[in-house]
Amino acid sequence: MNRVEPTIHLVAPAARSAPAAPGAAELGALVRSDAVHHSVYSDPAIFELEMMRLFGRAWLLLGHESQVKAAGDWISTRAARESVIVARHTDGSIGAFFNRCTHRGTQLCHEARGNNKQFVCPYHGWIFGTDGALKQVPVAQGYGPDAGKQFAGLGLARLPRVALYRGFIFGSLAATGPALTDWLGPLASSIDDMVDRAPGGELQITGGVFKHAYDGNWKLMLENHLDGIHPNYVHASSVAASREAPDPGAPEKYADIAVRQMRQNGAPEAVWEATGMWTTDWGHGYMGDYHSDSRLVAGMNNPVFTDYRQRLEARAGKAESDRILGVTRWNSILYPNVSFMSQFRQLRIVHPLAVDRTVVYAYSFAMPQAPAQMLRDTIAFSNVVNGTASWVLTDDLEVYGRVQRGLAARQPEWVSIGRGAGGDVQEAGGSLRGASGTSEIFIRQQHQAWLRYMTAEGELA
Amino acid sequence: MSGTGGTGGTTGTTRTAPAPHAPRAADSHTLAEATHLLHLEAWLLDHNRLTEWLALYTPDATYWVPLEAGQADPLQTSSIIYDDHLLMTVRVQQYADARAHARRPATRTVHQVSNVLLLDAPRGAPRGAAPAATANASAAELLVSSALTVVEYRLERQRVWGACVEHRLRRTADGLRIATKRIDLVNSEAELDGITILF
Numbered sequence: 318m319n320r321v322e323p324t325i326h327l328v329a330p331a332a333r334s335a336p337a338a339p340g341a342a343e344l345g346a347l348v349r350s351d352a353v354h355h356s357v358y359s360d361p362a363i364f365e366l367e368m369m370r371l372f373g374r375a376w377l378l379l380g381h382e383s384q385v386k387a388a389g390d391w392i393s394t395r396a397a398r399e400s401v402i403v404a405r406h407t408d409g410s411i412g413a414f415f416n417r418c419t420h421r422g423t424q425l426c427h428e429a430r431g432n433n434k435q436f437v438c439p440y441h442g443w444i445f446g447t448d449g450a451l452k453q454v455p456v457a458q459g460y461g462p463d464a465g466k467q468f469a470g471l472g473l474a475r476l477p478r479v480a481l482y483r484g485f486i487f488g489s490l491a492a493t494g495p496a497l498t499d500w501l502g503p504l505a506s507s508i509d510d511m512v513d514r515a516p517g518g519e520l521q522i523t524g525g526v527f528k529h530a531y532d533g534n535w536k537l538m539l540e541n542h543l544d545g546i547h548p549n550y551v552h553a554s555s556v557a558a559s560r561e562a563p564d565p566g567a568p569e570k571y572a573d574i575a576v577r578q579m580r581q582n583g584a585p586e587a588v589w590e591a592t593g594m595w596t597t598d599w600g601h602g603y604m605g606d607y608h609s610d611s612r613l614v615a616g617m618n619n620p621v622f623t624d625y626r627q628r629l630e631a632r633a634g635k636a637e638s639d640r641i642l643g644v645t646r647w648n649s650i651l652y653p654n655v656s657f658m659s660q661f662r663q664l665r666i667v668h669p670l671a672v673d674r675t676v677v678y679a680y681s682f683a684m685p686q687a688p689a690q691m692l693r694d695t696i697a698f699s700n701v702v703n704g705t706a707s708w709v710l711t712d713d714l715e716v717y718g719r720v721q722r723g724l725a726a727r728q729p730e731w732v733s734i735g736r737g738a739g740g741d742v743q744e745a746g747g748s749l750r751g752a753s754g755t756s757e758i759f760i761r762q763q764h765q766a767w768l769r770y771m772t773a774e775g776e777l778a
Numbered sequence: 779m780s781g782t783g784g785t786g787g788t789t790g791t792t793r794t795a796p797a798p799h800a801p802r803a804a805d806s807h808t809l810a811e812a813t814h815l816l817h818l819e820a821w822l823l824d825h826n827r828l829t830e831w832l833a834l835y836t837p838d839a840t841y842w843v844p845l846e847a848g849q850a851d852p853l854q855t856s857s858i859i860y861d862d863h864l865l866m867t868v869r870v871q872q873y874a875d876a877r878a879h880a881r882r883p884a885t886r887t888v889h890q891v892s893n894v895l896l897l898d899a900p901r902g903a904p905r906g907a908a909p910a911a912t913a914n915a916s917a918a919e920l921l922v923s924s925a926l927t928v929v930e931y932r933l934e935r936q937r938v939w940g941a942c943v944e945h946r947l948r949r950t951a952d953g954l955r956i957a958t959k960r961i962d963l964v965n966s967e968a969e970l971d972g973i974t975i976l977f
Contacts, residue, residue, distance in 0.1 A: 523854075524854060524856050525845040525846050525855045525857075526856075528967075528968065528969040528970065529969075529970060529971070529972065530969045530970060530971050531971060531972070532971075551879065553875070553877040554872045554875035554876075554877045554878035554879070554881075555868075555872055555878075557871075557872075557875055557877070558868045558869075559868055561867075561868070561871055562864055562867070563864070571853065571860075571862070572862050572864045572865050575865055575868075576864075576868070579868070676969045681856065692854060693854070696852075696853060696854065696855065696856050696857075700856055700859075700860060704856065704858060704859070705858050705971075705972060705973050706858045706859050706972070706973035708868065708869065708872055710972065711972035711973065711974050712880050714880065714971065714972040715879045716879060719879075
């Protein structure tokens with residue numbers, strides 16, 4: 318292992334001996350309009366503070382309701398670094414609970430998913446309902462005549478807030494803060510794009526989950542997914558190799574999806590410049606106006622796409638279908654733990670593990686009411702873009718590791734995020750648009766949100 | 779609620795492990811032939827002779843590293859690798875590119891192949907199906923099971939992989955060639971750093 322144990326050097330040497338968490342002024346000094354201090358990526362003390370103030374207060378995507386369709390269905394995931402169960406109760410409600418027996422702390426579920434009538438602790442046999450209620454304690458008389466009173470309040474601890482937006486299950490470790498829809502703001506339309514594209518609005522997480530890890534800070538992935546400069550450099554080798562392959566033909570084969578996507582990364586700089594880059598409050602953002610269906614699915618005359626379009630029109634009507642398919646967004650980011658894209662129905666949830674260690678869970682969605690082959694294309698796309706051994710992702714992961722090792726050096730102190738600074742355009746609806754598609758506006762906005770979370774005292778506003 | 783796996787996951791279809799296939803009594807010559815090819819493949823991979831490695835495969839070959847234990851289908855569920863010959867070629871070409879960042883410096887590997895057995899029916903055959911009317915019913919194809927251990931080293935990090943492997947070998951005018959290879963890593967469902975080796 319080449320894990321570096323970074324020294325704690327928050328701002329100035331004098332701060333190193335201070336046991337208290339850095340104050341707002343110290344944190345504020347770490348983010349400039351066009352630069353960010355390297356310790357934001359490399360200081361374990363800052364990471365710990367992020368878990369409390371940022372991941373501890375933001376809305377975090379926990380999963381999708383298709384994962385917990387039936388009563389008793391549950392999944393396990395993480396909120397910040399903490400293990401969480403999301404379960405569907407018999408009354409249809411969805412709850413999120415800390416994955417921990419309220420008796421002595423044993424983790425209740427240690428698989429990814431399951432279906433249970435109840436959760437039974439393996440240690441002393443305490444039993445909890447799928448609503449988290451404590452239902453049974455063996456040999457309860459050992460607690461004396463007022464056992465029932467003692468057991469009150471010993472149901473599974475709930476995440477303070479859970480809210481759904483069009484099937485996506487969010488949770489927050491904070492009891493107060495902005496409502497989910499306010500927090501999503503204009504980025505709700507990216508979730509709409511994902512859901513609206515599915516005939517009948519029906520999406521189903523399926524097809525396995527990639528869990529790819531890297532020795533780098535969690536921010537590095539979010540700063541990469543809207544970056545239009547990196548593909549021609551990070552992915553140069555897969556662009557070159559895929560250009561040697563035969564052109565995708567008709568009907569489109571599994572391998573064609575991979576070749577097509579690898580080649581897309583080699584688009585000329587002018588194409589990336591012309592891409593739209595939108596950001597909003599709370600660090601969210603998306604890339605638009607670049608990838609259209611015609612570039613991705615072998616043209617609108619592809620018979621599978623034609624069949625899909627007809628099914629969409631049967632449900633939504635012609636005009637609405639045209640509108641839906643006219644949305645040409647690529648990756649969308651919900652800061653700090655989600656990156657997703659609608660054309661191939663990919664979802665990535667970011668789990669920070671340590672200041673220099675992150676794991677990303679990558680999921681695929683099927684559209685049950687769409688032609689079956691579209692799932693094949695989704696799987697092919699997932700393998701080429703999100704696969705642990707993919708031609709594309711492995712070079713991203715490699716670069717994240719190199720960035721992290723570079724940032725461990727104390728000089729230069731600042732990381733440059735100034736590309737396109739000063740050219741941001743305020744748009745109606747609360748979005749801020751980058752001067753061009755390769756503006757680093759989305760990184761600057763992420764760090765503005767970082768500051769807001771990290772320095773706010775009390776309730777977020 | 780017992781079992782393995784990390785946190786998070788999908789609600790997919792119920793997993794059904796493929797029916798096990800009985801090893802068959804092998805004549806020593808056939809077994810030696812198959813073993814030799816598997817050893818040769820390992821040697822070519824360990825010596826970074828990937829063009830020659832690719833030449834061991836038939837033009838219609840598939841190379842499959844499933845994502846899920848007992849995965850039945852490569853087109854409905856993601857795979858760590860699911861390559862046809864075209865994609866294998868792209869992979870080999872990328873490895874040779876000086877800008878393949880995750881492959882520079884190249885990972886050094888040792889592939890150890892053992893427990894070589896000839897099997898009676900291809901994996902994925904319907905449960906209970908008579909082990910006959912498929913691949914090796916014709917002497918032109920052999921189904922070979924093996925155990926694989928790979929030690930990899932790159933940039934101060936060493937990893938060890940274990941896998942159950944099945945090769946379908948075909949007799950061609952050029953000699954015995956690999957028509958399909960399936961590598962079931964014991965930790966395919968784990969949280970994994972990027973993989974830039976071939977198994």
